[in-house]
Amino acid sequence: MEDTSREVRAVQHRLWMSLAEEERFRRVGELFTLAKHQAEQRAPENLTDIERRRFIFRELYGFDLPEIR
DSSP states (O other): OOOSOHHHHHHHHHHHHTSOHHHHHHHHHHHHHHHHHHHHHHSOTTOOHHHHHHHHHHHHHSSOOOOOO
16 A cells, blocks of 8 residues: 655655664564564464464465475
8 A cells, every 4th residue: 555645755764764773673573573463363263273373474474375395
């Protein structure tokens, strides 16, 4: 979705780049953790462990986890 104006994106970029690299990395990690937690909350209760992991993967990455042979 692209509903943010160029001006606002420029401000966001400027603010983001004003942070230390370590702080940006930390914040991205927190956002990923939050997204994973939300995906876990959406998982149906009756899934097996492997089905639950596959559900969470699909929610986070938008495609199914490849089969490992």
